[in-house]
Amino acid sequence: MTDKYFKSLNYSLANEDTWPEVRLMREWKPKKILSVAGSGGRSLPLLAGNPAELSVVDLSEQQLWLGSLREETIRKLTHEDFLLFWGYPPFDSAAYNRKRKDLFFQFDLEPSAKNYFITLFESLSWGSILYEGKWEKTFRKFSYVTRAIMGPKLLMESLSCLSTEEQEKFYVDKFPRSRWDLVFKILGNASVFNALLYKGHFVKKNVPESHFDYYKSAFDRIFTNTLLRGNYFAQLCFFGKIVTKEAIPVEGDNEVFTAMKIWLNKNRTHAYQGNILEIIPREPAISEIDFLSFSDVPSYFEGETEKNYLQIVKPKMAIGGVVIVRNYLRIPENTDLNGYEDITGEVARYFKNENIQMYIIRAYRRKS
Numbered sequence: 001m002t003d004k005y006f007k008s009l010n011y012s013l014a015n016e017d018t019w020p021e022v023r024l025m026r027e028w029k030p031k032k033i034l035s036v037a038g039s040g041g042r043s044l045p046l047l048a049g050n051p052a053e054l055s056v057v058d059l060s061e062q063q064l065w066l067g068s069l070r071e072e073t074i075r076k077l078t079h080e081d082f083l084l085f086w087g088y089p090p091f092d093s094a095a096y097n098r099k100r101k102d103l104f105f106q107f108d109l110e111p112s113a114k115n116y117f118i119t120l121f122e123s124l125s126w127g128s129i130l131y132e133g134k135w136e137k138t139f140r141k142f143s144y145v146t147r148a149i150m151g152p153k154l155l156m157e158s159l160s161c162l163s164t165e166e167q168e169k170f171y172v173d174k175f176p177r178s179r180w181d182l183v184f185k186i187l188g189n190a191s192v193f194n195a196l197l198y199k200g201h202f203v204k205k206n207v208p209e210s211h212f213d214y215y216k217s218a219f220d221r222i223f224t225n226t227l228l229r230g231n232y233f234a235q236l237c238f239f240g241k242i243v244t245k246e247a248i249p250v251e252g253d254n255e256v257f258t259a260m261k262i263w264l265n266k267n268r269t270h271a272y273q274g275n276i277l278e279i280i281p282r283e284p285a286i287s288e289i290d291f292l293s294f295s296d297v298p299s300y301f302e303g304e305t306e307k308n309y310l311q312i313v314k315p316k317m318a319i320g321g322v323v324i325v326r327n328y329l330r331i332p333e334n335t336d337l338n339g340y341e342d343i344t345g346e347v348a349r350y351f352k353n354e355n356i357q358m359y360i361i362r363a364y365r366r367k368s
């Protein structure tokens, strides 16, 4: 298992774009949702479909604390102060640090979470913690390399394209192939990720293509399926931060924010710390899940676990309930799909223009 890697603050922004799920939630309106927490930025937008229940699970206590901080910022702040608190553009300068500190002290957080964040914010002079996860810090480091190779001017220019057609032309005409390849040669390999981020706990790849080809074709899709001016992940890779308002992730969308706020002012989420495959079968309060958002957790499974993970959660899934998995570099092998139908084809169009383009989406519906 990869518990060692996951037990700390690894994700502070969102390593997944949850817009596709938000659109699905608005249509499907599942009653009971269970989601891997991550930064909270991947799980809380699932409230957009106004469920009866949202449970979040994470191995890491710090991720759950971050989720509870996000909940408080949504519950207590206006949309503008929410953007300011998290340091989204245009509120990304030190000019907002004092206000951020004032806002923080109105939140109700459990004492250990509160102390943790006070220490973290103090260390940043109350600057934003949006890029303080290890994952975000790694991509920030990558962005220095990308800018050094490609030049900041060219990367900034890529944000001025207004359509994917214009962007594709820009990519073909203006992006020097050899320099672009060099970025992936230097950054797109397991040893760099292991050295900088996963400390030996990186996914054990089983997709046939090389790391270079995997990342390179993901970026080709980023250029053809998404607009860089609206893509927070591309901007993180190029500039180490979000530079345009259009790229603020789904949690910052006014309508999604309002839906989350209304829900959180009436309800509480249920948070569980631990391994999702132990928590789901063990917790009596978890039952009849209509929507299970697994993140790319299954890509870290091996052996019996990758075979059986869907069977382990099945008794707690409602009939008709859907599991969404974002495979990353590894597709779980020989997974027992007994009692499920693969509905990947049904949801594929929702994921076509998601921001990251690294994930191989799979969706399974419990049928018996």
Ligand SMILES: C[S@@+](CC[C@H](N)C(=O)[O-])C[C@H]1O[C@@H](n2cnc3c(N)ncnc32)[C@H](O)[C@@H]1O
Residues within 6 Å of the ligand: 006, 007, 010, 011, 015, 036, 037, 038, 039, 057, 058, 059, 060, 063, 135, 274, 275, 276, 277, 295, 296, 297, 300, 328
């Ligand atoms: C799987 S990570 C996202 C990984 C990211 N795409 C990557 O590969 O670096 C998302 C969240 O899942 C949590 N997590 C990882 N394995 C877990 C498990 N077995 N049970 C519960 N949460 C888990 C992590 O702590 C993290 O907050």
